[in-house]
Amino acid sequence: MEKGITYSRALGADFDGEAGHSSAIFPVITGGEIGNAKYNRTQVRVPIAGTSTYYIHYEIAAAPRGVDTPRQDIVPFYEVPLWDRQGKAILDHTFTQDMIAWWSQGAITDRTAENLGRTDIPIVFLRRQLEENMRIVEDGGDPLNVFRDAEHMEEIVSLVRYRDEEEAVRRIGSRIGGYREQYHRGYWRDDVGRYAPANGLVQELHRRVEEVYGAVR
Numbered sequence: 001m002e003k004g005i006t007y008s009r010a011l012g013a014d015f016d017g018e019a020g021h022s023s024a025i026f027p028v029i030t031g032g033e034i035g036n037a038k039y040n041r042t043q044v045r046v047p048i049a050g051t052s053t054y055y056i057h058y059e060i061a062a063a064p065r066g067v068d069t070p071r072q073d074i075v076p077f078y079e080v081p082l083w084d085r086q087g088k089a090i091l092d093h094t095f096t097q098d099m100i101a102w103w104s105q106g107a108i109t110d111r112t113a114e115n116l117g118r119t120d121i122p123i124v125f126l127r128r129q130l131e132e133n134m135r136i137v138e139d140g141g142d143p144l145n146v147f148r149d150a151e152h153m154e155e156i157v158s159l160v161r162y163r164d165e166e167e168a169v170r171r172i173g174s175r176i177g178g179y180r181e182q183y184h185r186g187y188w189r190d191d192v193g194r195y196a197p198a199n200g201l202v203q204e205l206h207r208r209v210e211e212v213y214g215a216v217r
Contacts, residue, residue: 183201
């Protein structure tokens with residue numbers, strides 16, 4: 001399922017078209033490409049119990065053409081702290097806006113009291129997908145996206161669309177100007193990646209991208 005925005009002149013936009021955001025892969029993966037530095041974030045959210053979820057945040061910083069990249073021999077991993085030494089929630093980086101949305105709902109929400117709107121259509125779609133595939137499993141079948149033979153596994157291709165590259169740059173942010181492209185200029189302090197062992201490597205990569213594309217606005 002593709003996540004994005006549909007622009008309509010009839011509804012006040014300055015053009016008719018679509019801008020992509022990311023892809024959602026059933027049942028627990030979401031992610032997408034952001035900016036010219038190809039800062040890709042894939043999220044895996046696996047329910048453990050009624051009130052807990054195993055969450056993996058996988059990041060890739062891959063430079064565009066013309067930028068040499070430092071060699072990385074291992075994939076570093078780390079745990080993001082949720083609480084400071086005083087026991088208060090750490091809410092001073094961008095990723096916590098998602099966390100606040102999750103936490104503010106409470107442990108278990110009464111969905112029967114919801115008033116759904118147009119932007120809830122994908123949520124309804126996903127819930128129906130989950131229910132349909134749970135019934136398939138109950139009947140002894142394989143749910144969606146289960147591949148038992150690697151030779152016959154389908155390739156997952158993002159269908160994020162833009163009118164052209166210029167439109168993509170304008171909608172997401174300038175080549176060097178979007179906040180994620182300011183990572184090496186201090187934005188890393190406001191990003192969850194500040195806890196990453198490869199933080200310095202990512203900053204160096206963004207500096208090299210700026211050297212090559214800095215003149216393009």
